[in-house]
């Protein structure tokens with residue numbers, strides 16, 4: 001890989017991770033509010049910048065926490081010596097990392113315990129904070145069961161799969177779709193839950209290699225169609241593309257026609273629509289992605305992942321990069337992924 005391509009790749013990984021954290025933090029404030037409440041409180045544009053939540057502005061939620069634990073699982077796997085990547089072993093490593101995330105949500109942070117855990121992330125008090133963690137992720141990890149696509153752990157298709165999967169899109173020489181599905185199935189047994197996750201990992205992979213967002217979606221749809229029970233995910237993804245192709249002025253009414261984003265295929269659909277509609281404008285895409293009555297932090301996080309990958313970190317407003325929680329640690333983690341995965 002030449003130097004310019006190297007730099008672009010790092011920029012895309014950093015853009016993906018920090019973009020997700022920014023979208024998550026932007027939406028966190030209004031996660032449980034209706035659009036009428038949002039407009040009444042923040043004016044006709046809705047929320048357009050970080051505001052105080054959890055004690056300060058720029059604070060992200062479980063979506064970014066879990067994405068960081070996805071990264072740590074990947075880094076742990078590649079830090080051991082692997083001459084080739086075995087998807088199932090990699091998924092086990094990520095599952096172990098999610099179990100660490102579960103601990104952060106179950107016990108209070110203690111400075112004395114900092115070195116007790118074999119996890120860099122568990123040295124940060126912020127990551128022990130409860131930021132409305134998803135119930136299905138918690139209960140699945142608490143059960144100790146290892147969910148797979150064949151041995152489903154439950155029948156959930158909540159968006160807890162797609163909101164944490166983006167880092168899996170950067171692994172080279174692997175079936176990113178299958179990997180995304182298997183990571184999703186660790187906690188969510190409904191096919192739409194894990195297929196939406198596989199689809200996003202694959203879309204991120206294509207975008208990271210230089211494909212347009214639209215082309216990445218089209219190529220991922222071809223793979224999606226090979227899986228059983230793909231219909232709900234396919235319908236949601238195609239709906240996002242169809243709405244984008246209508247060329248209407250983007251607004252929250254269109255976003256709300258794609259759903260609330262609480263379930264995986266709707267969160268993916270909203271994020272794809274917002275990223276497609278404002279491909280060159282991170283700020284506008286993110287504002288569009290969070291201002292609706294649904295799961296604003298997750299739709300913001302996923303939009304930030306997709307568009308951050310597409311445009312790279314340089315095109316993300318510096319103010320947001322500086323203000324989002326754990327910014328330097330997130331960027332450092334992206335460097336770790338870049339170094340290990342190239």
Ligand SMILES: [Mg+2]
Nearest residue numbers: 061062063297
């Ligand atoms: Mg959240």
